[in-house]
Amino acid sequence: MESYLRYRKGYYDARVDFITNEKTVGWSSSQGSYLRFDSEVTYIIAAGERYKVRSLQYESDDKKLLSFVESIRNESTVKPGNYIDYLQFEDEKRRLTLELQNNGYSGFASNYVEISGDSSKMNKDVAIYFQIRTPLPDTIHQRYVTGQIKIYTDYYQGQPADSLVQENIDGLTFYRQSSKYLVKPGLLSNSVFFKRDEFLRKDDKQKTFRKLNSLGTYRFVALNAIPDESKDSVMNFEIQLTPHPKKWIYDGGLDGYFSTLGAARLFGLSLSSQLVNRNLLGGSEKYSLRAEAGTELGYSRETGIIRRTTNLSVQNNLSIPSFQDFLGLGKFARKTGLIRNKFYSNFKEEAVTNISLGLSAVNIINLYSVQSYNASFGFDYTSPRNARYVFRPLGFNLDLYSIKDTARFEQNPLILLSFKDILGTGFLFRDLSYIYTKAKDRKGNSYLVINNFELSGWEVHFANLFYNSLSGSDKKWMFADKILFAKYIRYEFDGRYNKEYNKTTSFAARFNGGIIIPFGDNKVAPFIRQFGVGGPNSLRAWNIKEPGPGGYRDPLNKVKETPVIYVNQGDIKLEMNAEYRFKILLILDGAIFVDAGNVWTLKDDPIRPGASITSKFYNQIAIGAGYGFRFNFDFFIIRFDFGYKIRSPFQDAYKKSNWYTFKEIREQGLGNIQVAVNYPF
Template identity: 30%
Template sequence: MTEKPLQSYYLFSILLLAGAILLTTSCSSKKFLGEGESLVRGTEISVEGADKDPYLRDLKNEMRNIPHPRPNSRIFWFIPRERSYFRIQQKQDTTGWDRFILRNFAETPTLKDSFKIDRAAGAFERYFRTKGYYNAKVDYEVKVREHRAFIKYKVEPRRLYKADSLVFKTDDREVLKILNAHRGESNFQRGTPLSRENYDAEARRITRLLRNSGYYEFYPNYISNLRLGDTTRTHISVSLEISPPLPDSIHRKYTIRNIDVYPDHDPFERTAPQFQSTENGITYHFRNEPEIKTSRIKNNIFFRTGDLYNMDDYNRTIRRLGSLSWFRFPSILTHPDTTGGYYLDYDIFLRPNSRFERFTNFEFSYSRVQNITSLLGFTFSNSLENRNVFGGSERLVIDFEAGIETALRSLSTGNTFNLRIGGDLTSPQFRDYTGMFGLANNIRIGNFRLLSDDFYEDIRSEGNINVNVNAGISQYQQFYNYTFLNASYGISLQRSPTQFYDIRMLGINYWSPRELSDFDELVGDDVLFRRRFTKRLLTGFLFKELTYRYDGRPNRFGESWSVLANLEFSGHEIGIINSVSKLISGDRLIDQVKLGRDTISFAKYIRFDLDGRFHKAYSPSRKLALRGFAGAAIPLSSSTNIPYIKQFFGGGAYGIRAWQLRELGPGGLIDTLAGERNILFYQSGDIRLEFNAEYRFDLIWALEGATFIDIGNVWNISSDADPVTRLSWDFYRQLAIGAGFGLRFNFDFFVARFDFAYKVKTPYRDPKTDSYWAMRSLSDLGFNNMTLNFAIGYPF
């Protein structure tokens, strides 16, 4: 089959599928309605005062998530989804195609239902009352025209009840003393709304406060509902009463009496422990010779005999013991005893992991760049993990990786390959070897510490030391190759279930590139790129890198957020030394070092990137995924530039998918010869902006579908860069746009992804059409204009 018929075949297939869907979903919905029935075609919600009050405006936005009659959504913005539902429901027998349409394109019709309309008004009214508008009133009106119903809800919030002061009432003097001592932490400060949300937060605060003060058996049900004072005042005094645990008259504090630890527990083994020792009030019971230091266990238990019960210490102990690589999930049994007092006995069961674990992984990748080239890749990785290397639950991972990628149409251009070997040692016992964490805790900026007391305490108690070393070599066809050696020291901290920090206090990276036969032909007279492509030493002796990750949990509306931020410095200490030296003597001390015959320059820059993601699940089978990315690498002096390996790049299976990896940018640059040479692209930039949106839906069995759009580019900021590649005020003209569809095979343990992308808008004007728009007609949807990406896992 020739290229032209092949292109026409794919275009015809796409049009045929679209036509089938249109035929299936088209025809008027009115003919399916009975007498007196109407379809909801519009729903409007107005809240009095929302245009002036930010609090009311937020409540109005949240109301959209409260169930209420709303119009059916549409396919292609003009075909209501309920039409196909009506048509298929009239059939006696449904086909597989019908079920496919029902599952992915149809919606149950939203008919005018007086009961549901009235129920929604009641839900709106109750919602406002829970937010502090106790006298809120909701009215509605329904207008019907030709079987079309339009509903308008009108919310009159009336007065917002706000707190003046909070009073605690209880006959338990000790409890009252604790609550009054922490009154300033209350959620009912003067001016705060008297809402259900604030009440629930206050109940959680009180419960946590008292359980951290020894009250093991205190629960939220002992807290009364909010009691209001004089409601005629602008701000209202409120009170909460703490009930006693009947038949007792006061709540009791519990003291920890015994702590027994079973470090080699096996639930299937009935053999009694053979070894026993007691240290610092903790008794250890071993069935066999101890394989782990008891001091390491002790340092991760945050309570001692004689202490009052503390819920946070209990939870932190479970979390820290569970993070030790030598153990599986810990189990703590609590035994209250009220004989002669109020005591707690703890039994801590720790089940050991296997000492060694081996992991082997194979990955394939394939990408087709329009009609230019096809790339086939294969990666093999193997790692060996020792979970208790020094007897203190230290984890050592030795890993090896090898990969190769080849251009299928021209094997003579050479292959791309990489080899890497590395070691990663993690110790669960924090030590501030450089003293930088303690120093940061003592440095004040105004009224704030550079490292807060709470954060510093979390690092000391829950931080893990990490040392990482890796080295390798990579070659990119006949363009270039490079060797690298990286070493770093820092800490990692899981501060909460959703927040993770990785802080590299010390880091050294050596990068040594070498030009190959095609290098001059490709780069030509690009002097800036040649300067970036030199041997570099990337250093951080006081601080190297900070990585922060937030993974939010889905809320009740199926929405979740995640953020990944990274801040990296290199050579800032060198810059400080040179600045001081130049100030004193007029000379710079250090700019480069000699290693044999080589001269290696210090890289001096600051690099920051932010990756934000949002997911919305409309149903188990339909989801929306959004991602925004912004990154910048800035030299710390006018005489330096960003090393090539630290620049940003666009394109690829995890970026703007219509462009091959490193094909896009910088700015409006176009390499007209890259396709002819049939080699990999090398473009990069100092700035990267990107936005991606993807709508995912189930098809059949393990097959999922997706439609997506990608927008973005990379730019240079160096003054000696080509003007067309530099970021300017009209950068939006150079935003590339790609769109397409994807097929994903979701096998739970992994996802195989095929994405078919088209260039919609290029960052430069096409010399032939003098237009930025690459997608100008349906004929541009041919196979030859498509970029095919294959990868493992979702793109974001």
């Protein structure tokens, strides 16, 4: 403690003492005795006055380097008058190192910087010296400019040099063996950020590697720096791009789940296939066509095997490895200060443009069906700090519903309204996702944060209001005179944490929450955008959309023999999950888990008492727990989870309690069995 205060925080006169109080805790029995020795330490600290920075001086025998360092002095994190702080000094070392590496000093490292101080004036302040050493046996640090840049566009090991065609484009030298370029030279030129005769920048080298590596056409990217033989201040580059052997690739998958509800069983199976072209138009555009078909079967002693649901979807996506901002939204955001200039510059250079078009059809047999058509235009960008931004300014979703079992919903107008045909729109802003991944640190901690903000119909809403104010009418715009425009604000947060204790045991937790708010002439949010809980990746003791909303008890909860399709959704969602994972034997892993959560409506629903959110929402949290077995095949996992209801979201009318008794938990037998592929989170 004393060393920390003196040498890390500038309390050079600090004195620290401590008092230790030792305790023995234990008990004895016929089986033996148990003793535990506890120690309580009390620190007595006389910190004294904290020293400050009197002055800051840079020193080096390399006068040109020193001149450059002095030119960026104003950006220093260490200022006269600041308190002495070791972390602040380390930040300054990192700043100097990065600035030098980004201004031609590519071989510079932080270990060339030494920090010393002089407190001889006895004024409780210190003169700080940053001494920049030179590399032995040289007397200066070499400052490099970029020389010749050669790009081998279809490189492979052992490629004969005499078979290559050479061409100079945009100041770069291109080499190819094929009759024509696999990828347009203009795209490759725009993907190289260091320029000839300019000082070499570390950031430009890293951006170049990231950009070229993101081009799906190439399997390997090598960026080789070669000192010029005639000029020691010039660094030449050879960029070797090795393409994938095949332009088209195919991928298929099979997914499934199994769950129980009393004596009833539900089994779902989904088959998917994907066809990908890595270089559709010669600009490393990635085109993908994905199709998926699935069904869900139910079984009970009364009905036998029956088909409960079917689903079919087709999705087209074109990914262009450049920023195509034909709406000018990026420039507008930069000029208005919504985003910083540096962020816009990086976004413009490294963002990928995505165009998608698709359709899906879901048929819940004898209940309802929905056909959805979607189209969108947007961008995908991952920053150097591993933060991903997915922004779609332009997007449309047309959802067409058909209710087959009107008797089930006719008593509830709010649910019926959520099943209206609707068109979701975004002409300037549709949605924005922010995804941050923190890689595993030395202590085994890692986490993932996903934020999604979605806005639909706001441009149409304000345009409609403006039109009505000019015309003096109260006309409500509709698409094709019969389809409502979806008007809502939706936000969802998903945070995941993982702690790896060793190679065989780990702890994982997730918090998921969301809210959707309709506005304008929309009384309820669209059914397809509401929230639900339950199922193999949520509250595993319940089936999909079984719990909630709030403390409402669905009459179908009393049905035990028939496979039931639930439609319990809400405007607000709170969910928490945690599980301890461990290895049992060979490929067999185990887990113990706890799930909690529910959904609520924003408005009171007289047909569903207790469904709306209140200040006592925590009394309506459903809690489940259980255990699981996982067959870990490395590239995928087959998961068997056995969930038990521990706490109901509604109060039992007879017990006056939400908690299940131990007897009731035992009566659940093997619990709610959920079979799925891969981890739930």
